[in-house]
Amino acid sequence: MNRHEIVRHLEQSRNAAIVEFNGSNSDLDKTYAPGKWTIRQMLVHMADVELVHLWRLSRAWAEPGSPVYAFDHNGWVTALRYDERPIKICRDMFLGIRNQIIWYVETQPDETFANTVNHSEAGIIPATKILNYLIYHTEHHIEQIQFARQGKVWTPEVAIVKP
Helix, strand or coil: CCHHHHHHHHHHHHHHHHHHHCCCHHHCCCECCCCCCEHHHHHHHHHHHHHHHHHHHHHHHHCCCCEECCCCHHHHHHHCCCCCCCHHHHHHHHHHHHHHHHHHHHHCCHHHHHCEEEECCCEEEEHHHHHHHHHHHHHHHHHHHHHHHCCCCCCHHHCCCCC
């Protein structure tokens, strides 16, 4: 994807996420399958992942080759009290960080998109891959949230394949 396509996808997934953040509070305890995260947990997770990826992108652009680390997604759900976190604050956090990422994508010099970080599990990752993953991550959870709101079971087999 080129810069303009990345921005377009970041904006589209941002807008779709905000719809879900602003969705009915009565749905927040719904889940897309037994034993899976609730809508509330997925929304909070999406906000936290924006923060993590802004940090990773910042490292790639400002300190190429820097180490970045994996994190325990399920551990964050418990330790960072996802069941208690205010959705409005998480929405505002997601929106502010996503808008910052979009601004960076629009203004970073072309050559910096090849800058990399050294991920503790995945190895060397260029900034473009971080951005592509962030888009996929947001779309993936939005799809799960939409299934949960409709009372449908989501599995990887029923996932909508995005181009």
